[in-house]
Amino acid sequence: MQYKLDLKKNNLFRKDKKPLIISGPCSAESEEQVIETAKQLADSNVKIFRAGIWKPRTRPDTFEGLGSVALPWLRRVKEETGMLTAVEVANVWHLKEALKYDVDILWVGARTTANPFAVQELADGLRGLDIPVFIKNPINPDIELWIGAFERLNKAGIKKLAAIHRGFSYYGHSPYRNMPQWEIPIELKRRIPELPIITDPSHICGNRELLFSISQTAMDLDFDGLFIESHYRPDSALSDKDQQITPDELKTLLAGLIYRKSDVNNIRQMEGLNEYRRQIDHWDTELIRVLRNRMSVSEEIGRYKKKENITILQTGRWSEILEDRLAKARCLGMSDEFIIKIFKQIHQESISFQNKVMN
Numbered sequence: 001m002q003y004k005l006d007l008k009k010n011n012l013f014r015k016d017k018k019p020l021i022i023s024g025p026c027s028a029e030s031e032e033q034v035i036e037t038a039k040q041l042a043d044s045n046v047k048i049f050r051a052g053i054w055k056p057r058t059r060p061d062t063f064e065g066l067g068s069v070a071l072p073w074l075r076r077v078k079e080e081t082g083m084l085t086a087v088e089v090a091n092v093w094h095l096k097e098a099l100k101y102d103v104d105i106l107w108v109g110a111r112t113t114a115n116p117f118a119v120q121e122l123a124d125g126l127r128g129l130d131i132p133v134f135i136k137n138p139i140n141p142d143i144e145l146w147i148g149a150f151e152r153l154n155k156a157g158i159k160k161l162a163a164i165h166r167g168f169s170y171y172g173h174s175p176y177r178n179m180p181q182w183e184i185p186i187e188l189k190r191r192i193p194e195l196p197i198i199t200d201p202s203h204i205c206g207n208r209e210l211l212f213s214i215s216q217t218a219m220d221l222d223f224d225g226l227f228i229e230s231h232y233r234p235d236s237a238l239s240d241k242d243q244q245i246t247p248d249e250l251k252t253l254l255a256g257l258i259y260r261k262s263d264v265n266n267i268r269q270m271e272g273l274n275e276y277r278r279q280i281d282h283w284d285t286e287l288i289r290v291l292r293n294r295m296s297v298s299e300e301i302g303r304y305k306k307k308e309n310i311t312i313l314q315t316g317r318w319s320e321i322l323e324d325r326l327a328k329a330r331c332l333g334m335s336d337e338f339i340i341k342i343f344k345q346i347h348q349e350s351i352s353f354q355n356k357v358m359n
C-alpha cells in the first residue's frame, strides 16, 4: 500500500493570509548585510527571512557560505524585526547548528533532495522534533524522488511540511536558469492536496526580469507562497547576484501581483484558460530556445567561414532553404506568406550572428 502523508495544520499557511512570502539574501555575507536587508524587508509582507549559511555551489572556489558564525545574526533578525528565520540544511551538523540558534524553519535544498541517503540522514536527525521543513524539488524532474523525501521526513515524525518549486535542470539554452515545468508541482498538488506549495521564482529565473511573470503564474495556479531572494546591494552579492533584487523592488513586485479570488465558476473558467495559456507559454519558450540553438549554429558557421575564408551569403543555399521549408510547412497547413516572412527574419538574424563572429 502507498504511504499516506500524515500532515499537521501549519499556521504559516492560512487561506486569509495567502500567499506566504519568504525573502532574504541567497547567502548571509556579513552582519551588516543581513541586518540591513532584514530591516528593509520588515515593513513588507515578508513573514520569513531566509539566508543561506552553507551554500551548495556548483563549482569549488566560489563563495560557500560563512557557516555557523552567521547564525547569531539571524537571531538578531528575529529579535529586531519579528520575522521568522529559515536556513538550508544538508546534514545533521547543519541541523544541530541551526537549532542551537533558534532557526524557526528549515529547508532542504534541491541538490540534497536528489540524494535519498542525505535525506534519510536528515530525517533521522529530525526524529522527535516539531519544526516546519520545506523541501525543494530535486534538480531533476522526478516527482517520485520529491514525494519520497516528504515520506522520509514524515515517517520520522515531521508533520509541518511544504514543497518549494524551484524549477528543473536541463542542458542547452533557455530563458530560465531552471525550467519551471509547472506540470510537476500541479501533479504534486493533485496527489497530495493538503501539502502547501511555495514557488521560488529566483532559482527558476536566474535573472531579475522574469521574476514577476513566474510569481504571477504561481498565484494564478493558486499556489501558497513565494520564496524570492533579496539583498540590500544585489549587484555586489557573493552568490546568485543576477537574480537578487532589493527589498524595495520586492515590495513593488508584490504590490503588482494580482491575487485572484473568484467564485467557483470563475475559478473553473480561469483554470481552463490557464491550461491553454500554459501550453502557449511552454511553446513560446521552446520557440525561443530553438531559435537560440539555431543562432548558435550560425555562430559556428561564421567561425568556420572565417577560418576557411568563405563569404557569408551564398544565394543558392538560401533559395534551397526557402523551398524546402515552404514545402514542409505546406504539409502542416501553414501559409506560404507566413513562412516566407518568418524565414526572411530568421535568415537576416542568422547573418548578423555570423557577422558578429566574423568581424
Ligand code: PEP
Pocket: 026, 052, 056, 108, 109, 110, 111, 136, 166, 203
Ligand atoms: C538557495 O535557495 O539559495 C538554493 C541553494 O537553492 P536550490 O537548492 O534551489 O538550488
Ligand code: MN
Pocket: 026, 027, 229, 239, 240
Ligand atoms: Mn540562491
